[in-house]
Amino acid sequence: MRVPYANYGPRVVPEDLSDEQLLFLTDIFPTGYTGVDWGEVKGGETVAIFGSGPVGIMAAKSAWLRGAAQVIVVDTLQFRLDKAKATAGCTTILWEDGPKDVVEQIRSLTNGRGADVCIDAVGFEPDRNLGDRIKATINFEKGSTKVLEACMSAVRRSGIVSVLGVYPVNYDNFPIGQFFDKGIILKGGQAPAHKHIDKLLEYVVQGKVKLDDIITHRLPLSEISHAYDIFKKREDGCVKVVLDPWK
Template sequence: MLTEKGGALFGYTDLYGGYDGGQAQYVRVPYADYGPRVVPENLSDEQVLFLTDIFPTGYTGIDWGELQPGQSVAVFGAGPVGIMAVKSAMLRDAGKVILVDTLQYRLDKVAQLTGCHTILWKDGAKDVITEIRDLTEGRGADLCIDAVGFEPSRNVFEKAKAVINFEAGSVKVLEACMSAVRRSGHVSVLGVYPTTYDNFPIGQFFDKGIILRAGQAPAHKYIDMLMNYVADGKVKLDDIITHRLSLSEIAHGYDIFNKKRMTVSRWY
């Protein structure tokens, strides 16, 4: 069913067709002759689980950025989407891959898995941008990926500013991407921005001739190709799994994910 948005998404409320999300014991599958894939017998559920969303999403950011072998990539956000963008960059033979987050434990985990360079965002964006420039011969990264969206960690001042501007969240990570990218470089926005923002960095966008892509990832475009990469052992996805919970504990799972906790009360 098409909607006023011109398309439909699972789990995105009535705005996008009212299709329930897939995290349930049973789901209604519209266009079942198109959406599902046959998974090769030799692949486990965990090996292919992330092909449904975060891996194609991360890969989209790299593909939109037209990344060439040897080019540098700075990914903002070490959540599942950002981690998959890092893995995708490496699949595409990126040169330097830099990952930025406000949480050291997430950076440590990804550095251990992939060997990427990490930067902790502590106070403001300035230090992060300087470090990215230092790592890229002063030019800035060829591609910056915003895998955070409109809900970055914010201080009281930033929250008050959003209230005064009648804005939801902040575009600070997008601004940082625009600053950290090289002139004529690419910025891919995977993190969600749901509304309008007065402070959209149009000055940087214009001045540097930035090539900007954003939106929901066209996952179907990539799933078959990416499944082959998994089957061929060119990329491993299930190494990011930290916890295994039963479906009856899904609320608890979301709670610890939402609060970005490292530990759960019970392990499986």
């Protein structure tokens, strides 16, 4: 197999660190950090993260590393919020009654201003009701932009919205009027992981951040189908699975 630029990716790592301590430097930690970096967090800000999956939790950890004063994580599943609170020490909000209630809770935590930075770590596949599904079908859309729209409502005027979640198609009724009126800065795309890996590796080496505490399941490679199944169906408190090819 030919691997172009194969010498660009590998890093030499300290022998005293375990595979699990370093594993998430390959993807989800740099991705979560990218959302905070796009948010231009310098210190003292309130960062609200929508989605407490692996990337969302890494974004929360990254926000603290960049000096955030308050980190808020939003999700529809309590067990994922519990994991985010336990591993990232953040304030959590359960999305139960729709985006309006979530936005009001974020404003109540920020003296009515809204968050300085909102990070969409969900993308086009949020929990949806029947109305959302019908609208998507009529408009030939995949999924929904409801999380991105919530971010734009929860962020303060002239705030930044970072989009880490994937949006693969065009969407009807995008709130461009709100985007213009509030002066929102919107950034998104594929995370440039290699830009940050060396710096993030140093955080791990120095003990400034712990990554492997998000792991909820350790399974042999032979159980990969089961691993995908419980993650997709959100069963057994599954947040992050590590597969061991040697078992």
